[in-house]
Amino acid sequence: MGSTSDLIRTQIGIYIIKVLEKETAHTKPFDEVKESLRMPILLSEADKLASDTADQLSAAIRHSNKISLDDLAKQYHLTVGETRPISSTDPLLELANSQEAKNAIFLLRIGELNPPVRTDRGYVVLSVKSIQPAHQGSVEEVRDRVIADLKREKSAEMAKGKAVELARRVKANEKFDAAARALGLEPKTSDPIAHDGSIAGAASGKQVGAAFNLKAGDVAAPLSLGQNWLVYRVAEKTEVNTADFDKQKKQLTEELLQSKRSLAFEAFRTALDTRLKQEGKLKLMPEKLKGFGTLG
Structure with missing residues (x-):
């Protein structure tokens, strides 16, 4: 109690922390933390499932270069889509304008499959259906x-x-x-x-x-x-009421200070978390979460 820290540098300033009160470490009831744990775990599981499927697709493509996109889609229950003909300068909106996907497309031969590429819309397996030499677009095409x-x-x-x-x-x-x-x-x-x-x-x-x-x-x-x-017209205009502002000044000042305190604390917490991890003094054990029970 009453101890003061060394200087702590963060992204928004330099701070000195003084310990005013200590609370014995304890575990919160599961009902209090269940919802905060649910979404990160679900997202992590979904990401892992997608990553595992992408690994399986990569292995299948490496195993046989004769497998077709349709056969691969049926085997892994995937949806097959088709883009319009594109050039190297066209945006690839269907695939979240992924530069990696576009680069892969122009390296493929007709019918060849590319290992899964991760885009902002998920993983995609690419295959070229046809290659058209650069030419002046016909009337029908344009x-x-x-x-x-x-x-x-x-x-x-x-x-x-x-x-x-x-x-x-x-x-x-x-x-x-x-x-x-x-x-x-x-x-x-x-x-x-x-x-x-x-x-x-x-x-x-x-x-x-x-x-x-x-x-x-x-x-x-x-x-x-x-x-x-x-086109707009100003129908009416309400000027700032300085009297109202003076009445609310104390409350606004306190809210602003509280906001800054929250930002400072979050910056301190992040810096401390990073430092303790680097020093090996903080270890996260996600497997222990299983002890909390089912999230359903």
Whole structure:
């Protein structure tokens, strides 16, 4: 009791810890810790199962280079999928844009299987169905993509044009709702938002940050949001109430301090955990968890 530690360096600062109170080590009842143990164990088991299956698939592929993807899928109850034809510069969205998977594809021969590759969506076994020499795309090959690109560009141009026209009309003293409907748009009124808030289905407070510098009734310049455009008018504005802030200042200060204390303690705990593991003074024995009983 009352002992003081040496300087402890963490990612967010340097601390000295003083022991104010000691509590005898004890084991929490299983009911208190069951839920906190469940998810890590389930995730660990799922990851191990996937890893074991990947090892089995690798062994099967190494054992016979004549096994087909369909046969392998039937044997291990896997789902077979097919990507569109891709080039080395195309994104591979079907496989979480995995660079490792893309590299493997362009090293395979037709019908050859690649050992499982881990992606953000799980393990995949790759096989090349056909190889097409680089060529200028035919009309049939690029038709759908060209049409989709043209429609997207046309839609974006129309959206921008309507946004600019709506802003112009409202600034010319035309009613916002009437002007929007005349352009085939649906006007909506959001709930009040703060800097860290958002307009549901539209934009974040950060994206419409210009609104906080406008007066009630002002219309902001059209805002590009990807393929969409947003035009908004400040319906009303509530200024900061300094009296309310003064009343809440003590509570806010305490909450901020508590948050910083929590961050400092977590940084200390992590640093201490790492140091004790490196020094061999802390050993984790997951097999002992089995003594807690069934998690179901």
